Amino acid sequence: MSTTNTTVNTALPTYTKKDFESGVDPRWCPGCGDxxxxxxVQRALPAVGVKRENIVFISGIGCSSRFxxxxxxxxxxxxxxxxxxFASGLKVSRPELQVWIVTxxxxxxxxxxxxxxxxxxxxxxxxxxxxxxxxxxxxxxxVSPTSELGKKTKTTPHGSPDYPFNPPALALGSGATxxxxxxxxEGAHMGAVIKAAAExxxxxxxxxxxxCPVFNDxxxxxxxxxxxxxxxxxxxxxxxxxxxxKDSKKGIRFNPQSAELEVVTLGEDGVTEKDILVxxxxxxxxxxxxxxxxxxxxxxxxxxxxxxxxxxxxTCEELTWxxxxxxxxxKPDASLEKLLDGGDTWTIG
Amino acid sequence: xxxxxxVAKHKVEQVxxxxxRFVGDSGDGMQLTGxxxxxxxxxxxxxxxxxxxxxxxxxxxxxSLAGVSGYQVNFGSREIHTPGDAPDVLVAMNPxxxxxxxxxxxxGGMLLVNVGAFTPGNLEKAGYKTNPLExxxxxxxxxxxxxxMNKLTEMALAGSGLSSKEVARCKNYFALxxxxxxxxxxxxAQLESIQRKFAKKPEFAAANAAVFKAGHAYGETSExxxxxxxxxxxxxxPGTYRSVTGNFATALGFATVARLTGRQVFxxxxxxxPATEILQEMSYFKEHGVVTYQAEDEIAGIGSAIGAxxxxxxxxxxxSGPGLALKxxxxxxxxxxxxxxxVVNVQRGGPSTGMPTKTxxxxxxxxxxxRHGEAPMPVIAAQSPAxxxxxxxxxxxxxxxxMTPVLLLTDGYLGNGSEPFKIPSLDELPKLKVSYQTSPxxxxxxxxxxxxxxxxxxxxxxxxxxxxxxHRVGGLEKDSLSGMVSYDGMNxxxxxxxxxxxxxxxxEDVPDVxxxxxxxxxxxxxxWGGTFGAVRGAAEELQARGKAVGHVHLRxxxxxxxxxxxxxxxxxxxxxxxxxxxxxxFYLRGKFPGVDPLQFNRINGKPIKISELVGKVLEVL
Numbered sequence: 018m019s020t021t022n023t024t025v026n027t028a029l030p031t032y033t034k035k036d037f038e039s040g041v042d043p044r045w046c047p048g049c050g051d052x053x054x055x056x057x058v059q060r061a062l063p064a065v066g067v068k069r070e071n072i073v074f075i076s077g078i079g080c081s082s083r084f085x086x087x088x089x090x091x092x093x094x095x096x097x098x099x100x101x102x103f104a105s106g107l108k109v110s111r112p113e114l115q116v117w118i119v120t121x122x123x124x125x126x127x128x129x130x131x132x133x134x135x136x137x138x139x140x141x142x143x144x145x146x147x148x149x150x151x152x153x154x155x156x157x158x159x160v161s162p163t164s165e166l167g168k169k170t171k172t173t174p175h176g177s178p179d180y181p182f183n184p185p186a187l188a189l190g191s192g193a194t195x196x197x198x199x200x201x202x203e204g205a206h207m208g209a210v211i212k213a214a215a216e217x218x219x220x221x222x223x224x225x226x227x228x229c230p231v232f233n234d235x236x237x238x239x240x241x242x243x244x245x246x247x248x249x250x251x252x253x254x255x256x257x258x259x260x261x262x263k264d265s266k267k268g269i270r271f272n273p274q275s276a277e278l279e280v281v282t283l284g285e286d287g288v289t290e291k292d293i294l295v296x297x298x299x300x301x302x303x304x305x306x307x308x309x310x311x312x313x314x315x316x317x318x319x320x321x322x323x324x325x326x327x328x329x330x331x332t333c334e335e336l337t338w339x340x341x342x343x344x345x346x347x348k349p350d351a352s353l354e355k356l357l358d359g360g361d362t363w364t365i366g
Numbered sequence: 367x368x369x370x371x372x373v374a375k376h377k378v379e380q381v382x383x384x385x386x387r388f389v390g391d392s393g394d395g396m397q398l399t400g401x402x403x404x405x406x407x408x409x410x411x412x413x414x415x416x417x418x419x420x421x422x423x424x425x426x427x428x429x430s431l432a433g434v435s436g437y438q439v440n441f442g443s444r445e446i447h448t449p450g451d452a453p454d455v456l457v458a459m460n461p462x463x464x465x466x467x468x469x470x471x472x473x474g475g476m477l478l479v480n481v482g483a484f485t486p487g488n489l490e491k492a493g494y495k496t497n498p499l500e501x502x503x504x505x506x507x508x509x510x511x512x513x514x515m516n517k518l519t520e521m522a523l524a525g526s527g528l529s530s531k532e533v534a535r536c537k538n539y540f541a542l543x544x545x546x547x548x549x550x551x552x553x554x555a556q557l558e559s560i561q562r563k564f565a566k567k568p569e570f571a572a573a574n575a576a577v578f579k580a581g582h583a584y585g586e587t588s589e590x591x592x593x594x595x596x597x598x599x600x601x602x603x604p605g606t607y608r609s610v611t612g613n614f615a616t617a618l619g620f621a622t623v624a625r626l627t628g629r630q631v632f633x634x635x636x637x638x639x640p641a642t643e644i645l646q647e648m649s650y651f652k653e654h655g656v657v658t659y660q661a662e663d664e665i666a667g668i669g670s671a672i673g674a675x676x677x678x679x680x681x682x683x684x685x686s687g688p689g690l691a692l693k694x695x696x697x698x699x700x701x702x703x704x705x706x707x708x709v710v711n712v713q714r715g716g717p718s719t720g721m722p723t724k725t726x727x728x729x730x731x732x733x734x735x736x737r738h739g740e741a742p743m744p745v746i747a748a749q750s751p752a753x754x755x756x757x758x759x760x761x762x763x764x765x766x767x768x769m770t771p772v773l774l775l776t777d778g779y780l781g782n783g784s785e786p787f788k789i790p791s792l793d794e795l796p797k798l799k800v801s802y803q804t805s806p807x808x809x810x811x812x813x814x815x816x817x818x819x820x821x822x823x824x825x826x827x828x829x830x831x832x833x834x835x836x837h838r839v840g841g842l843e844k845d846s847l848s849g850m851v852s853y854d855g856m857n858x859x860x861x862x863x864x865x866x867x868x869x870x871x872x873x874e875d876v877p878d879v880x881x882x883x884x885x886x887x888x889x890x891x892x893x894w895g896g897t898f899g900a901v902r903g904a905a906e907e908l909q910a911r912g913k914a915v916g917h918v919h920l921r922x923x924x925x926x927x928x929x930x931x932x933x934x935x936x937x938x939x940x941x942x943x944x945x946x947x948x949x950x951x952f953y954l955r956g957k958f959p960g961v962d963p964l965q966f967n968r969i970n971g972k973p974i975k976i977s978e979l980v981g982k983v984l985e986v987l
Contacts, residue, residue, distance in 0.1 A: 041850065069833075070831055070832055070835075070836060075673070078841075085838050086840075086850070089836055090836055091676075091837065091838070092838035093676055093703075093839055093840055094838065094839070094840025095669070095699060095840060095841065096669070099665060099666070101666075102665065102666035102667075102670050103669050103670065103676070104673060105659070105666070106670025106672065106673030106674040106677075107673035109659050109670070109674070110630060110657060110673070110674035110679045111674075111677040111678070114830050114831065131663060132662065132666055135661075135662040337659075340652065341652045344652035344653040345652070351654060353622065353626070353654075353792060354792070356618070356621055356654055357618070357622065357789050358789060359608075360608050361405060361409065361608060362606050362608045363408060363409050363411060363606070363607055363608075364605070364606045365411055365599065365602050365604055366605065
């Protein structure tokens, strides 16, 4: 019994970026990283091979969550932190739809923390774009769950005493099958990550470092400034050694004695390219991915961007419908009469 | 045991109705015993109603007062409205059960006691200084039948190879067998049921069957009982029946909606007492088009349902009081996005965790008003366990027809209680039609306007997957046509008023109330929800005594039936009994200035008794 038969199987139209623009002018602050993100999403979608009417964007509350209004798809702008719950119900009910979640660090990880971990662990095919500006923008500048320790904001005038979440590590710990990170100013990188996310089938987190020019300007300058970028950013590429730094002389090595990742330099202490960890996001065991996700929290280590994990497991909606189809196959003669007549009955008159 | 078997011919007395209460430790299997005896009464063609009453603790310490679990069944040859005011028979499996339930037993009633459990330790745990069974006053007040069920069960299972603990767990079947004998029930169906229930553990099937037969034989041979009873078949309307609890009937109603419409029914829910069974039962209805999703919390339960509704499913969520509180923000979103959704609230004792296994009707005002902003929703209440089936179908019909969330109120008393359900023929079921918008609806022939309404103010339902109708909905105020975000004050006022008018328009689907009894008189009883049976029973009794008393039962709480104001005016006094502190009375005072109902309120975790209500009405007449 399907919900709808309105989906007609015809060839995919040739889309351009414009087909995904709703015509509503975005109301984000000038210079907001959100403009770059929506631009990359609208550029990526024509290439993902899904009809516009089968794509749904669901958001919570926050600056990022105005996103669906600016897209020319089906969309829901829902409640603070709860977007994953709507998306989960929609995806279980209508597995043929491509469902995206647009959220921010406060939305996804504070009020929505519970829904976030459950969306990730269930492996529903939901594609979450988490805009992380490390601040509450829409409420004008309070500390967020990703704000750094000691951060001074309107609610933490003496510095925040809270340790931050690391979203990719949290997603990996919750069982997400696709986890990636990108930066708003790295357009081409972001476009490629979004396309990979669109193609993945399963719970998907894309963390996007995003600048808030009004309340947290320069939050990512330590990564994105031309002067420091080479040493601060580690670009993970599938099948390639994890090299970074000027001339790609620095690398990440797994030290079996300490069971830790360490930074080494090619040519020093006999280190050659063979010692460098080769990136493999397809490892089913998330341990190395988790170590990489945590690199950025350690002093002296670069911040990885790219795909941490990309593994294929049966999705929750596939398993759900397998059970439903199994129940139907077992009882092919199920009917309304049988439904009502079940159990012990007795007749009067 | 003597070889000489007495073949005493017992006198058989016919009785019209009987109320039996089984009470014991929460591990004694009292719920099972009660359910099985209920089934036997149903199969014998009696009308019936039941009331399970159990503690919130899964296993309170054995023998303690807190651990007593009970199951009351009222069955009869005439129409049964309630599980009965006071038991005619109390089956007490230990001293704690006796202590907590004796006061309810009818004077002169039959007290069947498992004396094997009346050990010094158990007496002490129940707070008895001496054995109450030796109390002369007790012996005078009741017909006491002391039976050592522990010992008789052990004897029946001598050589069975079961451990003493396993043997002890069979004693509820002894009590059941004895009651089968006492009420002249054929035992074959019960023996079959035991075989089915323990199909995977044949040694337990054999043991329970042996103990059940021993209990039955004990009645016949022990010469303790001088007579047996028979309750003739009731005069229920001709048809095929099954016994349902309210929660099962709710689940069955939703599954029926899936069959009637050929559409997916989606339940997003989170377990909470006493609503959990609806989620459990619906999980078994996959082959009928039901999809269940056990969410991580109450908020996600309703969120998933609204997401599914956006996708075109016939969505519902189930909960009880505290869960409804968590769902309120989401209900507001369903109101402003105008998506169909049924929210079932199986009410329980509050506030907060309150008394989770005890019944209450105290969420009425929350159901009517418990949302931020102006967010009216239709509210329907089921009136009996079997009626939950019809109420679930009606709620879904209203939700989809009017594009609105609907609140369906039941309660713990209805959800757990059971009664015969007359299985409807297919043409007795309502016609349900669900359709989606598939083409542009605006005058220009190309655009889709999600908030362009029909003459009843209902907006269209276009769902993802439909080309050309892409649109966005959400919690921000909508432009009255395009549905885009609008901060225009006049638009907001127009939208608030339009949404309210739409819900008022639902009154066209609300039948007028009918007064039970004359259309005017001295006093009108007004009830809603699960008190239907008790209030109708009281009205019958008062009318039989020649009193000019009418009864109106409200299935619809919002909108209220069109003729209610007129009906209220027809009586000198209006009297509202409720299992809360007066919520419907408060609501009626606001809705009908000049009407000031008298109240009768019970908030002790137990349903209202017919006799106490009759007494209260007689006081004020």
